[in-house]
Amino acid sequence: MNRLLMTKKLALVLAIQSSLLSYSAIAAEDDETAKSNDSYMEQMQIIGRDQSLNKATGSATLIDELALEQFKFDDINRVLYSVPGVNIREEDGYGLRPNIGFRGATPERSKKINIMEDGVLIGPAPYSAASAYYFPMTSKMTSIEVFKGPAAIKYGPNTVAGSLNMVTRAVPQSSEGLVDVSVGSDGLAKAHAYYGDTIDNFGFLIEGVHMQADGFKELDGGGDTGFEKNDLMAKLRYDLDGETVNQVFELKLAYANETSDETYLGLSDDDFAANPNRRYVASQLDNMDWTHTQFQFNHYVTNDHFELTTRVYRNDFERAWYKVNGFKGGLVNRSLQEILADPDKDETNQRFYQILTGQQDSVAEYEKMTLGNNDRTYFTQGIQSDLNWNMDLLGYNNHFEVGARFHQDQIERDHTTDDYFMQNAQLVSDGVATKASTTDRESTDAISIYLQDTISINALDITAGVRGEFIDAEYQNRAPGAEQDYLKKETSIWLPSLSLFYALSDEAGLLFGVHEGFLPTSPKQDPSIETESSVNYELGGRYNDGNFNLELIGFFNDISNLKEGCQFSSCGSDDDTEFNGGEVDVIGLELTSGYDFTLTDNLDFPVSVSYTYTESEFKTSFESGFDMWGDIEAGDELPYLPENQISVNLGLVSNQWDVNMIVRYIGEMLEASGDGVVLSGSKTEALTVVDMSASYNFNEYGLVYVKADNVFDTQEIVSRRPYGARPSKPQQFQIGYQYRF
Template identity: 70%
Template sequence: MLTLNKKLSLAVAIQAALFGSVYALPAYSQTTDTPNVEQSASAQGTSEEQASEQATVNDAYIEKMQIVGRKQGISRESGSATLIDELELEKFKFDDINRILYQMPGVNIREEDGYGLRPNIGFRGATPERSKKINIMEDGVLIGPAPYSAASAYYFPMMSKMTSIEVFKGPAGIKYGPNTVAGSLNMVTRAVPQVSEGMIDVAVGTDGYQKAHGHYGNTIDNFGFLVEAAHVRADGFKQLDNGGDTGFEKSDVMAKLRYDLAGKRFDQVFELKLAYANETSNETYLGLTDADFNANPNRRYVASSLDKMDWTHSQFQLSHFISGDDFEVITRAYRHNFDRSWFKINGFKGGAPVVTRSLQEILANPDADEVNQSYYQILTGRQDSVAEYEKLILGDNDRSYYSQGIQSDLSFDLDWFDIKHNVDLGVRFHQDQIERNHTTDSFVMQSAKLVSDGNPTQAATTDREKTSAVSIYAKDTMTFGDLDVTAGIRGEFIESEYQNRAPGKEGDYLDKSTRIWLPSLSLYYALNDNAGLLFGVHEGFLPTSPKQDPSIETESSINYEFGGRFNNGDVSVELVGFFNDISNLKEGCQFSSCGSDDDTEFNGGEVDILGLELTSSYTLALTDDIDVPVSLSYTHTQSEFKTSFDSGFDMWGSVTAGDKLPYLPENQASLGLGLQAQSWDVNLVVRYVGEMLEASGEGVVLSGVKTKALTTLDMSASYDFDTFGKVYLKADNVLDNQEIVSRRPYGARPSKPQQFQLGYQYQF
């Protein structure tokens, strides 16, 4: 195994070979509008020429933070790409990433808490559990707590500070890894402004909702800065049987410092980003029986009254961007720390004379026998714990993560043998780690309250997983008239290790290596200036975690897509069909899916996923002053296991060839409709999600069980008083439709009920 120093030396050597002596550290950001150069020059005392140079280099730098880029004309990019820009995000001011992504095709989601605190997101049929199969990035940098060692994303950035959301699927995603099966989600934070500007946004709403958000920034000569802070809280929409708290509060503070340097030969930007965030949420994994859900979907049993998540997250990112006449290089260094403690109910102690039963088994069939009936009565506080096996076990999943690295990306154009080439090269050295210090405590139910039984805290899982990885990619887009041919390849070279740190188990150690090259090929043919066809094929890959036995194979697939685009300025349409030929499907158990603490992974063999994605938009000029924007996204997906097998994975069980994947609706759609004038607007979005299987095969608790289809209507309206600010009203789930969105890990979980917000926004 390579030592850390050797790996760093290798990464630096590769960077030097690709980019010469230029390598420094990371960055991000975006703004929707190009700064006014004349205003900038006047306000800052610089010449118009200097301001223009600064604006140009800053715009180029901002573009490098994005995957999709801005919506300008028809894209010749290979691969399916969807962008929600700042103007779209401002319409509904969603705090929940799920509600934002429902507007995009090819996204499958398993909701959990109603607020999007810990999302479960997948693309094109990839299992959504804790978003572990997609690359989650902020400003082009991996933002998950430990993307290689523990891919499950228990941290997610606050949406209030994002100015665009990008989803990229298909062969062009070979630039982004390590997960290449499904695609990438990139969230772009606010850019340092070219002129003095700021904003204050405050809102209140039902269920004790409160929001305070503000930012201010400026550029003086070559130096720019931005400070942004947001705080969101709510009392929660669920009602504990004993009247406890089910709400949350989270805060995020971010600062950016930027220095622009426009030279005769090169233009450069240096930027430092620092951020700190925290959350306290009284969330639980404990759901309801179906009968209790039908009576009151927002009820919570008293057994979950002590459940609470606390986490803190810090970011350090430093970037350097340099551009010349025919090249651009951006280099980023980053360090993220994430510490969390989730104290929650795990289940009953069990043991003789009663066979231990999971909470899922109890809530799925509370009347199965006297034991289940007794357990159910204890969970609801109607019966006290008496026997030893009736004690409740609560666990504190205390974990510490870090993720750090340095990455460089080079782009340049050249003409070679009379062929135009657009070349992208990149290299990243990355390290991440998770340390688990899990403990358990035993409680008894007494008079509808959880009371400690007095026994000392017991150690549960005490281990460490660590990964060092070097990633390389190369992509060349060759233009032959109306045809673009893009060939790409990605290399992932992963060294990982697992160490059991429990006393007496230090010999439980595992290290392993993964080496893989992932090719891609895509074509784009321009039919005319407004329309084109695209085709792509690429190899998909998902690594295994460090602690998994080498007999658990990595997930691998060959993914195809074919489609077309049309955009004439008024009408925009993209229709893409995709086929994922998965040779080995890999899944794993976490508390969020199985109620298990062991993070065991399973192989599922061959699976086919076939689908169709539609994105379209049109703006009708109703009058000279009023526009009617209309948008539609639709996804149809089918899946099928190709072989029969028996699995210990709770979402599979005994699978028969032809069975479908869980939590993958066949049909999803989102229809947006608005009325927009210069000073006011009203917007509606109707969302439909079809029914979903809770488990694929037979022989597991939720075999044959489905979630029902759900239709939701969201609304927003605003009036701009010009210099006096803007007032807005928004309503989530106007029709107050609630259904079971999942029965994992323990019982039925509801979608968010009807909620209203009233806010005021002032820009200066």
């Protein structure tokens, strides 16, 4: 990599950060009144909690702690279904490895959105390998934010879809703690506890979560299909109050791990109809094992005129997923997807299916089962600073936001394979030594800069911004004798945005926005693969009178080049090949509304609705080797994008108890856009799910809660990728107890 160039770029970032700190010192000298350090929390949680009309010039949604506590969801998918414009492809039923997209972006491994925790990129390697095989534990979050449209221009590198920011618990201002324990169906158990305090200027927080389940799938011949997860976090905070400037120093340390007996192997449609929770014996050895460590140091400076937040971070992630890849092949080759799509197609498929299900033993060499260990090591590290300040310029108020980030990330793959005979419904090693399959490294150094100014002219707020991404990426094949297989890439781009908000009154307003979308290619991709680029528009309005709220936004994503890639989760391949898809249009409508009916002095009936309508269309015809496209004709739709989604939340709330219900509908989805691939013409069925929760507060004796996910035990095929039909989570009951002190 050109280290001289990167040194110059790093110097640029440090110069910008030095300038921000210099501005802070100047502003501090001019200001005589200090802000409360409580505003520090608003820098971790980017959206404020004001209940008045939201005048943000862009689409931003906050799910606060009160909303998260209603259903006590541990699955991020179930949380985000209530946010308009979010499209999800479920996989394991527990949300262990989510597939999340915004406004039509491919949900595969959430690779097209920026995933952040406390304002910092948290994906394993968001530039080098964007697929999010690690995802923070939802149980420990106190708020979740979703940014779409021009609101996402401050957060990169991905600006096509948007950003998801998850906020962990703040260090409390006084002694505070919680113990939360629960048990449920299929061996589900959770233990969550935290304690924190602030003594004089020093504060601390310790928090831990443990979750486990036996799993709802039934492995042929018996065996585990569940998971066990742990997450530990500690925060230390020091408040330094000055006469003119307040400062906060915070250190966050975290450790998390997971062991899950998860698989990519699904079922044939006939077997799904007979028992959607069955798991074939061929997946009996499948297991994911990962650990994640996190370091983050925050420095926050504020007075009445400015806020400056600097974050230094490092995340390390190691994972090994041992799983069935398919048959060894050779003389006869059939993918698992081909076999399970039509097990009775011919004698070859029938034979492979019988081995897969343990009904027959492997005999020929090509009938051996190949299991792969996708062993990967990742890191991300960097420093970023964000400065906000207000000033009057030319007679108008200007709110400036500027930020810079220097970021490095890397993935090292050490994939191996082993071959097994199927004998008496058991996988038996063939005794041959483990073979290396993929041994490489991808790494990226990236500098990001953004500048945004919101000008207030009477009732009109005009926000103009620009984001710069300057990326140096390297790929190296690390296999012996492959040293010459090396690729270096550089990408530089400026991404503008413009948005308007016009306040019709104190309760209502109109908004418009346009911004440029961008998605980089990974370091190993051939330079002929273009970055994804688009121009994205939104137009809508908001109303909020304090009791009733309504937001209606139409969006149009004019994609000039759609980029997609093959991962195991989508194609059953570890080559991570990317493909260009040309021009695509995505158009949609997002609606959210809520009203709180007062039934009595002590009883409220809150109602809220979230609805999304989305259409998509390829604008050109082409032939593709990508499994989710195939041969595309102009007018074909994108896969895994439902036309209609709706979520209705109903509640009964008193001073001591509450009952809540969510009714969720997700329309059918294509599994492949064009012709000529295995899943051409296949669709997932529309799915309606009802979740309920209730709690009773015994005051100083704590709170008891019960919840039921999928009350009516409705299961449908949520995907046939990568190998066969996968079910939604069945009915699950849970009872728990919380004690706060």
